Amino acid sequence: MHEIADEHLLENILHSNDELALHNRQHFDDDDVFAINFMSAPGAGKTTLLCDTISRLSECMRAVVIEGDMVGDIDAQRLRDLGIEAHQISTGRSCHLDAKLISRVLHQVPLKEVDLLCIENVGNLVCPADFLLGEHKRVVLLSIAEGDDKPLKYPVIFRNCDTVIFTKSDLLDFVDFDVERARQSVLNLNPNAEIFVLSVKTGQGMGDWLQWLSQAVAQYKKRPTGVA
């Protein structure tokens, strides 16, 4: 028996996922599809936001959804009931989507006919932060009911995103949620983050979000060839 130590080994533990995420990104770019990874705790309103957003934008772009849940297809069915194409991934034991799970389902998605791919991650503010899927933008939702301290308690996901949406703003009259405190905490972690405050229920703030999303998709589609 002979023992050896490889002192030079330095392996990024997420390397294989990151490689596959790049592969997914190439598929999106080849077919001119803007992909967004929506992340939040369970119940923050990801599906509700997607139902409303995609319905409102249906005349100017075609969007499809990849739904990630540990069990069942309740969210996918909600989208399908509105006529929105949704592909379900059941992760089983896993509490997040990863690039391999996305790549497996991509062959079912008609990417060539799609402008926007919305990936709804498993409800979780921890694990999804580490796993790139190939998306162009990462959006994190935080509902007013969850409390304004969540960016400080889950800093990684609020650091590693492009956009933060405070959802269910209609609850601000009933819950002690300090929007400015939450906004400042996000900006301390992520000074370039874009922040929206909205309520799907009342429609408050939806206009700004829809405008941002429409512009993001339009800018992406105008990019020079070969540049994501």
Added chain:
Amino acid sequence: MHEATVASLVLDSIVKQAAASGGVATTVCVRAGAFRNIDPDSFQFAFDALKTEFAATARCRLNFELVPAVAICSGCGKQYHPHVDNAFACPDCGGGIGKLLSGEELELRNLTIDLIDSPEVITHA
């Protein structure tokens, strides 16, 4: 749960490397940055619970290293240690994390393998 996910990825990698060199792992170092959501005790627990699933890792001892976060302030450009007690803001000017110089590592290092059959030396590019 997150620690279990990362521990599984680490063990999968060790199993592959041990198989490639025809041995069993005895020690490994995992370096995780403070911005990687890894609790050292939970990670140790998950690693020890899951390592027995593979002959190549069953005796592997984990050295866990937590790498502190060091940031460049987006406001004044100074280096600081972002911490929850200060809402991750720069203590000098109140600015935010412009760039993280360290704290996002998630690395596997210094794998030691007992070669069972032959004393071949493994190399990594």
